[in-house]
Amino acid sequence: MTVHIAPEAVELLLIRLPLVEPFETSFGRTDVREILLVRVLQDGCEGWGECVTDHAPLYSSECNGTARYVMETFLIPALFGGPLRRVSDWPRRVAFVKGHPMAKAALEMALWDLYGQMVGRSLRDLWGGTKDLVPAGVSVGIHPDVPSLLRTVERYRAEGYQRVKLKIKPGRDHEVLAAVRRAFPDALLTADANAAYRWPRDRAVLVSMDAYRLQMLEQPFPPDDWLGHARLQRALQTPICLDESVTSLATLRLALRLRAGQVINIKPGRVGGYTVARRIHDVCRRRGVPVWCGGMLETGIGRAANVALASLPGFVLPNDLSASRRYWVEDIVEPPFELQPGGYLAVPTGPGLGVRVVRTRLPVQWSQTYRRDGEIRK
Ligand code: NPQ
Numbered sequence: 001m002t003v004h005i006a007p008e009a010v011e012l013l014l015i016r017l018p019l020v021e022p023f024e025t026s027f028g029r030t031d032v033r034e035i036l037l038v039r040v041l042q043d044g045c046e047g048w049g050e051c052v053t054d055h056a057p058l059y060s061s062e063c064n065g066t067a068r069y070v071m072e073t074f075l076i077p078a079l080f081g082g083p084l085r086r087v088s089d090w091p092r093r094v095a096f097v098k099g100h101p102m103a104k105a106a107l108e109m110a111l112w113d114l115y116g117q118m119v120g121r122s123l124r125d126l127w128g129g130t131k132d133l134v135p136a137g138v139s140v141g142i143h144p145d146v147p148s149l150l151r152t153v154e155r156y157r158a159e160g161y162q163r164v165k166l167k168i169k170p171g172r173d174h175e176v177l178a179a180v181r182r183a184f185p186d187a188l189l190t191a192d193a194n195a196a197y198r199w200p201r202d203r204a205v206l207v208s209m210d211a212y213r214l215q216m217l218e219q220p221f222p223p224d225d226w227l228g229h230a231r232l233q234r235a236l237q238t239p240i241c242l243d244e245s246v247t248s249l250a251t252l253r254l255a256l257r258l259r260a261g262q263v264i265n266i267k268p269g270r271v272g273g274y275t276v277a278r279r280i281h282d283v284c285r286r287r288g289v290p291v292w293c294g295g296m297l298e299t300g301i302g303r304a305a306n307v308a309l310a311s312l313p314g315f316v317l318p319n320d321l322s323a324s325r326r327y328w329v330e331d332i333v334e335p336p337f338e339l340q341p342g343g344y345l346a347v348p349t350g351p352g353l354g355v356r357v358v359r360t361r362l363p364v365q366w367s368q369t370y371r372r373d374g375e376i377r378k
């Protein structure tokens with residue numbers, strides 16, 4: 001008997017979760033995450049999803065407000081439009097909505113969890129994951145001064161993270177990279193600019209970063225600056241990793257054809273969900289392009305799905321997957337993610353996401369339930 005996906009209700013919940021410490025990137029500083037969660041219900045089973053948008057469109061063009069609007073006006077009605085034979089049919093079902101990949105991905109995550117619960121299989125199992133443990137890296141925000149940054153890096157290295165990613169921006173780059181490399185000569189280091197540099201203005205500043213022996217330099221230029229990335233890569237020994245630029249299979253192929261980068265950061269939210277993320281993984285694996293799983297300051301919900309994705313064989317580099325306590329005083333799932341010896345996270349083996357959402361821990365700001373038979377309940 002085949003199980004069709006046809007939820008009778010969808011609940012959206014907006015929560016406010018304070019970070020353990022503020023996180024600063026080239027686009028801004030966050031101390032509280034405002035997170036839109038999705039819960040789908042069918043035949044006594046539930047599935048949870050997490051939307052990786054923030055309160056404002058700083059990382060990309062989406063934010064919590066656009067995601068909520070698009071979900072309630074277009075995506076949830078499309079889900080109620082008829083059963084899905086497979087969760088992987090979701091991208092085609094919602095292809096009529098242009099853009100809004102994070103909103104689509106959040107609903108897809110909930111559908112994967114629901115489906116896993118209904119058939120009693122883990123996401124790792126459903127997706128063909130091959131690992132029990134995935135290598136954990138940590139992303140370190142821009143700090144007010146170098147000594148405090150060095151203390152933070154020291155702490156994470158002592159905890160066992162396999163690599164440290166340093167957030168940089170123009171004017172806060174060489175000083176930071178030189179100090180960390182000097183203090184940790186053998187550390188696996190990367191740097192992420194979140195698109196803060198410009199080609200050709202910043203050519204010299206970036207080319208001289210080869211001196212720090214970074215494993216990669218992530219997204220120096222804006223997402224659509226394909227030629228800038230390609231030209232920089234020709235002048236730079238350090239591999240460029242693309243994050244914001246890779247939004248689809250088509251942009252992945254463009255990146256590889258132009259040699260705009262040698263490494264791909266896969267974030268399911270950025271590419272419209274786990275089905276597309278897996279296809280991007282498959283193409284990269286066939287072509288020998290190393291990938292790793294990016295992070296968006298997820299709770300244990302999104303983290304569980306990302307850990308399952310990172311268990312696929314092409315994820316060969318340390319991921320932006322850290323322990324729950326890196327971000328949260330108390331995660332909203334049980335059990336929380338903990339760093340394992342050697343710097344790994346364990347891939348959940350239970351059905352679906354393999355973690356339980358603790359509803360009493362959700363600091364709910366707003367919620368609404370949408371029903372297949374039409375009624376909306378506050
Ligand atoms: C990146 N993440 O790789 C992102 C960017 C990022 C872990 O470095 C709120 C919501 C704050 C989303 C900060 C990491 C964020 C965010 C950074 C995404 O580029």
Ligand code: MG
Pocket residue numbers: 192194218219243244265294
């Ligand atoms: Mg990035």
